[in-house]
Amino acid sequence: MKLFAYAAVALTAMSAAAAADALEDRQNLMKERGSLMRILAPIAQEKQPFDAATVLDALEKMNANAQTTTDVAALWPEGSNTGDTESSPKVWEDMAGFQAANDKFAADTAAAVAAAPQDLAAFQAVFGPVASNCGSCHEAYRM
């Protein structure tokens, strides 16, 4: 009986720790997206010069990041909805919709990498759909 109680305590502690890790992991992923956006967006807005290698490098990192968050179950596990999080309760109420939003972002970043844009116009054409994911997903799933 005692053993069972210890096990229960240990399990609870472990899942709480896992939830905290998941929270930190996803926040780091979101921060990385922010830093990549700071490279890509000014180029798309023609405030910085277009450079194909810089753009492709940032797009590849964005794509790797986006593919990681398609594992929604690992990054937004049950119990990680409290504490220092801006994830909306809707993430857990509508997991299927949230998964679809992450899958769409990953598909759009993959398409941008595949296009390997060689000039500003080609980059803007693939970057627009990528960037539109930020607002639509935040509207539904971030507080």
Added chain:
Amino acid sequence: MSRSGKFLLSLTVLALAGGAAFWFASAPRPLDNAALAELEGGDAGRGEQIFWAGGCASCHAAPGATGDDRLVLAGGVRLETPFGVFVAPNISQHPQDGIGDWSAGDLGNAMLRGVSPAGQHYYPAFPYGSYARMQPEDIGDLHAFMVTLPPVEGKAPPSEIAFPFSVRRGIGLWKMLFLDDAPAVALDDPSEAVARGQYLVEGPGHCGECHTPRNAFGGLDKGQWLAGGPAAEGEGTVPNITSGEGGIGDWSEADIVALLESGFTPDFDSVGGSMASVVRNMAELPQSDREAIAAYLKAIPAHADGS
């Protein structure tokens, strides 16, 4: 008469007087005929700009709607507040389920006075506390635009309001305390752009309804105008948009304009929640209006984060 009889009688008289005072003080106060006349002959083209400036689609179109779907005003959005759940009604042109049979005067009474065509108070979840600062001609133009929008069948579900807030007449007292068409902040000799921004932010834009903290009675605390704080609706915290600590003092006016147009902050974070829909509305306005809003936000008193 016995002493206790006299006591009861005086209590009754007091109660009646109190009731009469409540009844008088809480009465809906619609517009007078002169004000109603100003609403006639609106211009639909100008009215479309008022429609976006006023953010009508954010509550009355479907959540997340984009493009022409934002002109389908079936209502149904739920605002969860400490007073209960307010459900945005159908304001499409359907004559029974929407407001298709409203005159420009009806719209004026709703937006400027918070009074329905039947003479009832609206709950201030409908932000007439801000709309009251609008020019009557703008409401006339808005009406001219709204009659061009499609009718949508089906009423939205009723709001779920707990007693005593379920007594609509009580809203009359709320209005006595908090409904005021004077500017929210006094600005010394504002430039043309700042004055335009003040009109847009404090009037149709109704930014203060979310970005200004509220007191226990749901009135806006103008001493913390636009300082943000706990969300009055839903969960989370609303950002401070003054230049005070925690606010946007380090943003340039161009940064504010860019956010209102694209939804991206200077750090290229992207605004979420209900602000995403606000950005879609603001993006429809002329650039000069976004610049005016930025100029106003830079001109208002700085506050630390509200509470």
